[in-house]
Every structure is written in C-alpha cells, then in structure tokens.
Amino acid sequence: MxxxxxxxxxxxxxxxxxxxxxxxxxxxxxxxxxxxxxxxxxxxxxxxxxxxxxxxxxxxxxxxxxxxxxxxxxxxxxxxxxxxxxxxxxxxxxxxxxxxxxxxxxxxxxxxxxxxxxxxxxxPVGKVVDLPREQEDDVLATLRISRDDLLGLPIQNAVTSRVKTLIPMKSVAHLQALTTDMALTEKCCESIASTGLYPYAVADRAERRFEARQFPKSSGYPEDAATGIAAAALAFGLLKNDLVPRDSGRITILQGRAMNALSEIRVRIGFADGRPVGCLLGGEVMPADDHAA
Incomplete structure (x- = not known):
C-alpha cells in the first residue's frame, strides 16, 4: 500500500x-x-x-x-x-x-x-454511428493518414459509457506507425463530439483478436495503455461491421504495444433473441510496485 x-x-x-x-x-x-x-x-x-x-x-x-x-x-x-x-x-x-x-x-x-x-x-449495449465524410477527413488529417491506410470500413463514433471514435486501420503495422499531437487530437475530438480516437486493426479475425490504440481528448497525456470503455465500444463496432460473430464468445483487444506496455482487454457481448443487450468487460489485475509518486 x-x-x-x-x-x-x-x-x-x-x-x-x-x-x-x-x-x-x-x-x-x-x-x-x-x-x-x-x-x-x-x-x-x-x-x-x-x-x-x-x-x-x-x-x-x-x-x-x-x-x-x-x-x-x-x-x-x-x-x-x-x-x-x-x-x-x-x-x-x-x-x-x-x-x-x-x-x-x-x-x-x-x-x-x-x-x-x-x-x-x-x-450497456453500444451505439455505433458512421461519421460523415467531412468529419472523417478531420480525423484522417489529425492522424496524418489517408484513406489508403484504412481497412475499407467507415470511421465511426461508438459509445457504451463515453463516445470513442473507431478508426479501422489496414493492418497492425499501420496502427503502430501512427503518431499524434495532443492539441490536434483535442481539437478534432471536440469537433466530432468524441472523448478519444481509437484506431484499431485486425490481428487474428478467427481468434477474435484485435489491436488498438487510444489517443484521449484531454486527459493530460497523449496515449493510454489500456482503455476498457473504448474496448467495449469497439466490440459493438466490430459487431456492426461483421468482424465478429453474433454470439457471446470472448473478444480480445490488445492495446499499449507502442508504449511498451502491452495490455489485454476482454469483452463478451450478451444477446437476447438475437439482439445485443450489453456486454461484460474484464481483464487481469496485478499490484504495481509500491512507490511514492
């Protein structure tokens, strides 16, 4: 302690x-x-x-x-x-x-x-909305990328508790190559009513394993090693984009690789009568070395 x-x-x-x-x-x-x-x-x-x-x-x-x-x-x-x-x-x-x-x-x-x-x-069950073209262009400019770097799916705002912007990158390599500017990220998020940019890529579709990065709007630091609320929102984006089956199998989101702090977030979507009704979010916890900040 x-x-x-x-x-x-x-x-x-x-x-x-x-x-x-x-x-x-x-x-x-x-x-x-x-x-x-x-x-x-x-x-x-x-x-x-x-x-x-x-x-x-x-x-x-x-x-x-x-x-x-x-x-x-x-x-x-x-x-x-x-x-x-x-x-x-x-x-x-x-x-x-x-x-x-x-x-x-x-x-x-x-x-x-x-x-x-x-x-x-x-x-709660996630809501996923495609961004209009103008807002997509703003996101691309903020991340200094083009549509050629994307997977071929829309950029979307998704929310379970807080709105995150899902950006489908063409590959894990494209994802890890991203660089950001905190001031530009904050301005972009403000304009699209988001609390963070959450680019992601397919790591192993058959295993339901994906990688992501989180660039928060205004938290006071440029990147998060693991963002559960964003991963929950992403799970519903993956479902809408047919990247995961419509069942409650575990979805694994790896985040933090670029920070040398690889993290694992697990999401299970719940269904009733074939419709998503919410999800469970989990992962491992370990005590950190005690130290005075």
Missing part, C-alpha cells in the same frame, strides 16, 4: 506484464474534488475513488479523475477498485451494484477471497 491510502495496480495486464497503471483509494469518503484531482495529477494516471452509496440502490459510489478533470466512467479504474476491495476483504457478495456519473454498473467478482480475484463489469 502506497502512502495516503492509495494503492497502485496495473489493470488489463497481458501475460503478467503491461496493463494500465491506476491509483485506487478504497476509503475516499473524506476526499474533496481537488484532493482527488491532485492524486490523479500526482500519479499522472486515471484514478479511482470508492465512496459510500448515495442511496439503497447501490453498494458503492465510484468516482474517476484524470489530471485535468473528472470522468463520468472509467473501465479499468472500476475493475481495479473492485479488485482492491476484494483483496482487502471488503466485498460480501460476488455481485456489486456501483453508482457512477455515467449510470449504474454491475460488478461481478469471482474468487473474491483469493489473492487474485477475477473481475468483470457490465456495460
């Missing part, structure tokens, strides 16, 4: 490495907004804060901050916080109701009494 009751974990690790570092405070009831923002700024990462529920419909309230502002929802911080609660012996059931500013989330924690519990969280 690091100082000030902050625990640093890596969420969405791949083969015991990588993942997205995430500071978690499981007793954050006394923290003010500026306290939470300052913790995120000190660590330089999206951070999760566990507070008492506001009513009887939830077990916890989770809040999320990046160095510059509060976020309505953060997938990896939610998973990291549930993992920390479980390993601290603070969960009395395998299913938890969580209040977030983007709406209710259900957490599912298996083996909660072990040193390595398994965590998945719910996300």
């Amino acid at each position: 690091a100082q000030d009751g902050i625990r640093l974990v890596n969420v969405f690790t791949h083969q015991g490495q990588g993942g997205n570092p995430c500071p978690i405070v499981i007793d954050a009831a006394a923290l003010q907004d500026e306290d939470m923002r300052a913790i995120a700024a000190r660590y330089g990462h999206e951070s999760g804060f566990v507070r008492p529920p506001s009513g009887t419909d939830s077990d916890f309230t989770f809040r999320f901050w990046v160095p510059r502002h509060e976020m309505e929802m953060c997938g990896h911080a939610t998973i990291g916080a549930l993992w920390c609660l479980a390993t601290a012996g603070r969960l009395d059931a395998e299913q938890m109701r969580i209040e977030t500013r983007s709406g209710p989330v259900t957490g599912y924690v298996e083996n909660r009494s072990s040193e390595n519990p398994s965590v998945e969280i719910s996300q």
